[in-house]
Amino acid sequence: MIGSGSDITDRIRAEEELRAAHGEANLYLDIMVHDINNANAVALGYADLLAEMLEGRERQMVWKLRSGISRSIEIIQNVSTIRRLRSGETTVRPIDLDAVIRAGIAHHPDAAIVYEEKPVWVMADDLLPEVFTNLVSNSVKFGEPGVEIRIRVEEDDGMVEVSVEDTGPGVPDPVKPLLFTRFVRGTNTRSGKGLGLYITRMLVERYGGSIRVEDRVPGHPECGAAFRFTLRRCDQPATPRS
Numbered sequence: 001m002i003g004s005g006s007d008i009t010d011r012i013r014a015e016e017e018l019r020a021a022h023g024e025a026n027l028y029l030d031i032m033v034h035d036i037n038n039a040n041a042v043a044l045g046y047a048d049l050l051a052e053m054l055e056g057r058e059r060q061m062v063w064k065l066r067s068g069i070s071r072s073i074e075i076i077q078n079v080s081t082i083r084r085l086r087s088g089e090t091t092v093r094p095i096d097l098d099a100v101i102r103a104g105i106a107h108h109p110d111a112a113i114v115y116e117e118k119p120v121w122v123m124a125d126d127l128l129p130e131v132f133t134n135l136v137s138n139s140v141k142f143g144e145p146g147v148e149i150r151i152r153v154e155e156d157d158g159m160v161e162v163s164v165e166d167t168g169p170g171v172p173d174p175v176k177p178l179l180f181t182r183f184v185r186g187t188n189t190r191s192g193k194g195l196g197l198y199i200t201r202m203l204v205e206r207y208g209g210s211i212r213v214e215d216r217v218p219g220h221p222e223c224g225a226a227f228r229f230t231l232r233r234c235d236q237p238a239t240p241r242s
Contacts, residue, residue: 074137112148162228214226
């Protein structure tokens with residue numbers, strides 16, 4: 001009995017130490033994210049000002065600098081999203097899908113995006129905007145200059161299917177099954193680590209849906225990609241918070 005009590009005490013102490021270490025790690029992460037975001041915002045602002053003052057090759061160099069800063073912002077956002085997913089901070093509830101899509105489009109004012117507004121509520125959480133941020137940013141980043149994006153929303157048997165289609169270079173057939181796997185690269189020379197699409201899959205599956213990539217024009221990968229994912233429809237909007 002004494003030995004058993006000692007084991008329980010040791011286990012409780014170990015759990016308390018683990019919780020304390022987890023809390024301290026989160027504190028350091030919060031500080032890091034906050035400070036790096038502030039530094040990135042300042043750098044991005046000066047890069048924009050500098051780009052307006054320069055021309056030709058020098059201006060192109062500044063745009064490359066700006067692209068690097070944007071990549072840093074994307075990495076920090078991905079880390080924050082994964083942390084919130086793992087911590088269970090958010091709760092699945094009714095979300096206005098139309099409002100989320102319109103807000104996502106507003107974050108890309110220079111992109112050619114077509115969307116026919118369709119009011120529908122789905123079961124998701126506050127991280128749903130990350131799905132559209134990742135998919136639209138992916139189309140803009142890897143699409144050719146002048147890429148066009150179309151967002152479609154369709155309802156069927158209690159589910160809502162959302163399509164984000166683009167006129168970019170498309171996704172080769174051998175890459176399609178691996179595209180949402182962690183750290184898998186595409187074949188495009190500008191392909192990233194695949195973390196954004198991996199997070200997108202995690203979120204969609206968390207909401208009870210699925211995601212896939214297809215050819216925008218069936219049988220012609222070179223004509224662009226179509227990312228399609230499903231969400232559970234909610235027939236009742238969320239109750240307004242008091």
